[in-house]
Each structure stands twice: as C-alpha cells, then as structure tokens.
Amino acid sequence: MALIVHKYGGTSMGSTERISQVAKRVAKWARAGHQMVVVPSAMSGETNRLLGLAKELSPGSVTADQLRELDMLAATGEQASSALLALALQAEGMPAISFTGWQVPVRTNSAYTKARIESIDDVRVRQALDSGKVVIITGFQGIDDQGHITTLGRGGSDTSAVAVAAALKAHECLIYTDVDGVYTTDPRVVPEARRLKTVSFEEMLEMASLGSKVLQIRSVEFAGKYKVPLRVLSSFTPWDIDIQEEAASGTLITFEEDEQMEQAVVSGIAFNRDEAKISVMSVPDKPGIAYQILGAVAQANIEVDMIIQNISKDGKTDFSFTVHRNDYARAIELLKNEVLPSLGSPEVTGDAKICKVSIVGIGMRSHVGVASKMFRSLSEEGINIQMISTSEIKTSVVIDEKYMELAVRALHKAFDLDHNQA
C-alpha cells in the first residue's frame, strides 16, 4: 500500500460528467489498496470567469487591498470543484472528505496572487486517511500567517499537488491533464510533436520557466527540492484501464541522467508570448547606466528577463530588456517619469508584439554548434532575431510574435524532433 497524490487540471474537472470519471478513477486506485490524496483545479474556465467579474468591478491597476480580495474570490473555484469531487466519490461508495487550503492548513507567505508555500501541516490529512477516506485538498491556495487566503499564481494547482506530495512523503505524484504527457513542444501548436517517455528534471525546469505551461514552474522546483517522483499523464484514458498500465503511462520526470539517454541534443522547444521589449535609446555609455535603468525597474518590483546593450557609437548606446507584458505599461511610465530625465532624456520605445522561443536540452552541454543551427534555421525562414540569451542547456531568442508558430515548427524539424528518440 502506498500513499499516492493525484492532481486533476481544469479540463479534467470541466463538467459533472468529467468529475464523476475522475471519482471512478480515484476510487479504482483506492480500491487497489492505496491511500489517496487528490488535488483538483477549478472547473475549466471558472478562474477566468471569477477574475473577469472582478475586472468588471475594478478596472485599472490593482491595489494591495484588491489583491487580497482577488484571492478570496479565485480560491472559491477550487473549493467548489473539491466538494463536487468528494460528493462524486461518496456517490461511488468511496468515503471522501475535502479540505480547503486553510483547513489543512497550507501555509504561504502573503504575496497575494503569487504566494509561495512555506509549510503544510499533515496532521488532519493523515487522520482522515487513516480513517479510510480519500482526502481531497483544494489546489492553488493557502493561508498566510494573518489568516488571509492566498493563491499561488495561475496554474498553481500543480504546485499544490507536488507540495502536498512532498509534505506527505508520497510514493508518487501523478499530474493528470488534457494531454498524455510532456511533449517535445506544445502538441496544439505542432501536431508532429512527440511525447517524451522521460524528461530530466533540469530540462523540465527550463521548459516550464520558458513557457511550457504543462507544469507550473514552482511545481517542478518543489519536485526537485524534495525529490518527489512526478509523472504527467492523461485523464482522458478510460477510467477503468489496467492500473499498472496507467501507472507506467505518460511522462516521468527523472532526477538522474540515465545512461540509456544517448541523448538528443535538443529535447524540447518552449515558447511564450508573455513578454514585451523595452528599449532606451541613445543613453550615455558610462558606468552606472544599467543600474540606473534596471535598478529603478527592480525597485518597482518588475522582473526583467533578457537584457541587451549595443556597442556604443559616439559615446551613446541603446539598452533593451524584456519584462512581463502585464508590467509593460507600468515599466514604460516609470522610465519616462523617473529615469529618463536624469539620463539626459533619451528616447524610450517598446514592443509588446514579441515572443520568446527557446530550445532546451541537456545534450547541449556536450555539443557545439547547436545555437548556430538554431539561428540558421530561423534565418532560412526569414525570421529576424531581436535578442538572444543562452545558458548551459538552453538558447532563447526574441522574435516578432507573428512568426512564433513558424519558428517553433521550423526548429522542431531542424532538430529532428519529429521522429527522434523516445
């Protein structure tokens, strides 16, 4: 008998019919003798619906007080789906109880809408498990030390599930979703994408941070920190398939670089449209400029991703960087009002119609020429590269948003991901 955590995403919980399929699947695992903890997302569309209502009532920029209320609001989506799942399990004749984040409690810091989990109390959960119940814990949320409800950022139920699995020292955490594993790239964009049987933790971390939303990045960080065995698999297989077969399906996140990985150089391609580019033109090329610009941005709590500074001409240089699109307008305002005047008022321009496309693979460590192959393949498609950043196991480029799909498809082909290893 093992303790297993299942997580079901929004589409998997999308209707009462789907919820009853989830209940049947969970009951099958419980009847096979496992202690089951289930972490559901809100029913698909519900979080967007709730946040949309909030936007109607408070358009414009959001104050700290409003952020608190957004979390009160958004957390209800998971409360509803969790109770529905408990009811569906009970209807299957399987004793079940649901807990919200604050009932467990799942303790977080107070960063509303993007809180981080600090600890999870396992006493109440273990008591319920020991009394023979399936325990359902709401995804996406917790409570801070003042008793305020917090949420963990979009896609945060993945993180709830992995954190719960870590706290309970679960045998495995299974992330059930609407695709049957982690693919070489988003299968909705590239139909030729292939499912990976395994993906290394490091690659998964890069893919998640570079835009593959199949797992929220913090869930991967948690899995790495606490060595939680993690698998991504489909909730759309028939609920009554053989449990061994199910347990071996999907994609396993591995922590050791296994020998049989006569590695593909590039394992996956990630992309995102969440960033915007800002350029400060003709700034004096002298010490302290990067700090003057980026220091102010950091002080406003705006995260910067890629940075590029051109070679100076006549003592003047151009300085560009990317921020999240949600922070774009605020960053431009800030630069215009607070930074440019002290820089001799150079010009600031911006472009929100960009995207970032990245190739990821631990094989890149031991191969040269990977980035240049990427650049060649983009140039053959006539795609202009605006910014580049590299690390040991990834190369990212910023390009015009309208070429995103073309770029991803071209790279998928160029690196032979259409039909390489498994």
Ligand code: ADP
């Ligand atoms: P859930 O609601 O189950 O959490 P998400 O929508 O958050 O599901 O994540 C699953 C989606 O992630 C898939 O439907 C797919 O479109 C997308 N995705 C992006 N990149 C990948 C990838 N490399 N492999 C698999 N799915 C991916």
Ligand code: ASP
């Ligand atoms: N319901 C939340 C969201 O839509 C959390 C999740 O689904 O993981 O972002």
Ligand code: MG
């Ligand atoms: Mg998700």
